[in-house]
Amino acid sequence: MMADIGHGATDEPPLDRTNSESVVERTCKYLSALALMVMLVVIGIDIVTRWAFNFSYEVSDEVAAYMLVAIAFLSLPVSHINGAFHRVEFVQARLSMRWKLISSLFFELVALVFCAIFVWQFVNLVRSTWRFGDHAPTFLETPLWLPRSLLVIGMAALCISLVRSMAADVGRLLALGSTDRARNGS
Amino acid sequence: MGPELQVLVVTILFLGLLTAGMPVPFAITIPAVIYLLLQGGIPALNSLGLVSWGSMNVFALTAVPLFMFMAEILSASGLSSRIYGGLAKLVARLPGGLLQTNIAGCAVFASVNGSSIATAATIGGVALPQLLSRGYNRPLAAGSLAAGGTLGILIPPSFPMIIYGTFTETSVPKLFMAGVIPGLIMTACFMIYIAIHAKIDPSVAPREAGPRSGGELLRALAEVVPFVLLILGTLGGLYFGVVTTTEAAVVGCVLSILLGVTMGELTLKDFIQSIFNTIIFSGNILFLILAAYIFSTALSFAGLGEQVTKFIIDLHLSKFEFYLALFVLFTILGCLIESLGMIVITVPLLYPVLASYGIDPILFGVILVIYVELGQISPPIGINLFVIQSIWDGKLSEVVLGTIPFHLIMFLVLALVIAFPELSLWLPAQMSR
DSSP states (O other): OOOEEOOOOOSSOOOOOOOOOOHHHHHHHHHHHHHHHHHHHHHHHHHHHHHHHSOOOSOHHHHHHHHHHHHHHHHHHHHHHTTOSOEEOTTGGGSOHHHHHHHHHHHHHHHHHHHHHHHHHHHHHHHHHHHHTOBOSSSSOOBTHHHHHHHHHHHHHHHHHHHHHHHHHHHHHHHHHHHHHHHHHO | OOHHHHHHHHHHHHHHHHHHTOOHHHHHHHHHHHHHHHHHTGGGGGHHHHHHHHHHOOGGGGHHHHHHHHHHHHHHTTHHHHHHHHHHHHHTTSTTTHHHHHHHHHHHHHTTOSOHHHHHHHHHHHHHHHHHHTTOOHHHHHHHHHHHHTHHHHSSSOHHHHHHHHHHTOOHHHHHHHHHHHHHHHHHHHHHHHHHHHHHOGGGSOOOOOOSSHHHHHHHHHHHHHHHHHHIIIIIHHHTTSSOHHHHHHHHHHHHHHHHHHTSOOOHHHHHHHHHHHHHHHHHHHHHHHHHHHHHHHHHHHTHHHHHHHHHHHTTOOHHHHHHHHHHHHHHHHHHSOHHHHHHHHHHHHHHHHHHHTOOHHHHHHHHHHHHHHHHTSTTTOHHHHHHHHHSSSOHHHHHHHHHHHHHHHHHHHHHHHHOTHHHHHHHHHSOO
């Protein structure tokens, strides 16, 4: 699947938006993969027990939804670092590599500010859930601060990934500058 | 800053970020958060935590990564590619040859995955090299694949329908079933158009031979069997009320793994890579859904949604005029905004108006998906155009040219669905639950 929408004709090569995965993204990827498998197995077992024994664990919906929360938030840094977020490349495709990198840096900075706001709000949510001792009104009576912590972890990991891609963009910009200087010098 | 100016600033910011190339989920979320700040200051942000939690702690949405996983398994096992070869033998004798296979292949693949991009990329990747080497008309070949790919979201399962259903609390299984007949009509219309075009101008498609022997026919059928089993296991279970949407996705995943191992070439390495691919692409879709909820919260915080609803109702449009207005709105949006973004932005504003026009939410879901399909092949940002362009060596203008007749057919199907709502609503009414 592709993530870019609307390439235009230009001599400049498209900006490679993927970066190598660090331990942060790899950990999030493995945890998300685990969550997907747990989701599959939990719902699968429920289907079998319901069909075969007319019996439901009555926890599969709750556990599967928590696993979805895990996938949704822990996959954020993985998707970001692999350049999987959809974007409209209509204007980008017409920019020079330097401006592509500058705009990318700007977008990542803005995104970082807003992700930091989300981390702050998610921390507040987890703290208040902890303080009030909120539990899910279900058979499991899950302490809600546990699954809600996934929001903080995922969004904080996205912040780290954004910082890493900003550093990579700065590196590419500097490399571009020295290439230009070398070309002008020769 | 007055309320009108606030809306204007935030709208300009949204369009600016979007067209400048900011990732779509951020381009939706950031203006929404700014709008919340403008409306209620810092305290207004307190809702972000609970809204984000509530938007993802939804069992129905678990179908999104699961259906995605099913499609990834099918691709990794090579079964997705083999369906084209099987269908080529079965339908290539029709006028239009392999172009007919493009449409049939897209329709079948659409029945086991919920994304038009995946459909266009999978079938296009197999078909285009063969079509070009055999001298098929280039624009028609590319256009049929770009348009055929859009069937991925009309024929169930469909990610836009899961998102619409979750967002509006409309039954997703019923939405799925509502897309079946319009999807089949659209498939038939595409194939009829290709046949007529090839009859009028035989140079666009060489004549292809069908199966030469009974054994070849059986081998071709064998390539299609895995998909028939999957369709029966997922959509069949949904129709008869045996499984829910999520359970159908789980059944589909398990069947895909079994079929991939027994009939395909699925290895442990492929299996693990399929999981990772699912995670990478789920992140994008789920983030868009999160953005949708935050956008909706910003709208309701300021009461903007109610104002827009009141404004539309006060226009006293007839039902026909309302549909006409929708047509204009979505045609423009389809040229500007990515498909899921279109649903995310319009549904919170338009859904409350439906009751006053007596429009069934299930019917509206199907209409919305057809509009999204149109957007996916509308220049300048129609994503399927670029999916096909990325697989071949031709110009984008050739792909765009090739989709024009399919655009017109889609408008025709849209008009049919609006004029005869039973086309969408009959099948859901027959469901067991």
